[in-house]
Amino acid sequence: MTGLGDVALLAAAGVLAGVVGTAGGITSLISYPALLAAGLPALAANVANIVAIVACWPGSALASQPELRGKGPWLRRWVPLSALGGAAGSALLLSTPSDVFARVVPFLVAAGSLALLAQPRLAVRHERRGSPDAVLPLGLTALSVYNGYFGAGVGG
Template sequence: MPAEPLLAPGPWQLVFLVVAGAGAGLTGSIAGLASLVSYPALLAIGVPPVSANVTNTVALMGGAVGAAAGSRPELRGQRKRLLRLCAITAAGGAAGSALLLLTPEGAFASIVPFLIAAASVLLLCSPRPAARAGRGGGLTAGTATGAFLVAVYGGYFGAAAGVVMLALLSAAWPQPLARTNAAKNIVTGAANLVAAVVFAVTGPVLWPAAAALCAGLVAGSFAGPAIVRRLPAAPLRIAIALAGLGLAVALGWQAWA
């Protein structure tokens, strides 16, 4: 994949990215849609699409750190199964990042609008309540396979990967939404960690932008779990889904006009 020219963000652009990162962290830790905020923010300051994607992936590690710190009550008692699932999603994240680096730049720009549109439509479909799920709570072959495939997508692009993972774990594990959401943040963070390492070594990361986004993501994702404990997420999911559909149309117009 040919290298893309990288920009040097100015002070106000970095401030903008910190604010956008805080919004992305809040959105990601609640609804799994951090990239629908952070990725467009990078595009808005002029970062090319592939560079924006790898920079965003590196920055999203801040979201995983903040969400883990803010979700400690919900994570109690889930350590064993999460360690196993994290190993699976880490492998999926590695596969997805390799796929991105082997995808031609033009093809990626054309695919992104479809990915965002599909993620936004999916967001409109709320995960099945845990009360209706099966009686299990372990890591079945179906859950492991589904988590691996979601992680491949997360390593490739990642927008709404958290939403898909939340739906998967909600169906597999009958427990309160806040606990499942905390688990989702950890396992998607594992997939993102491997992809971030791959991109940090081989991808066109814009490091000042990644650092600014990461700082905001830590703060926003730390606050998100507290909101999940108290407020229904449905209105937020609908608003973000509509915004995502609008973004998909705009990016599609830019790619194909």
């Protein structure tokens, strides 16, 4: 980052990302490109964005309490798989050269976009079946690895 213009850009992006987040949007769609525009390399921008998203988690957890009520057994079953996937994605991120990461990012954005498009159909399928099938653990693992690797492609 070079100066006051970058600071102003990042401050404005932070405010806009906060507004997007309160509306249920993905704040990273604002903050990650702003970090890139301010001159951070893709890998450093991703890591900075992941660290910033961590601050959103406590508020998200508190706001999600009504939806999570009675879901303890479900969470105990699937959180360990999510944590392992996230750890695997993080390990992959730490072992990826930054130039490779920069080349892979457009494909990750495309994959995340396709996943968002598929979400309504998957939700309907889940409602009809009523119980998790093989798609849930596979999808949860893939999503967790993706999230651990490319934090700018996730919620928050």
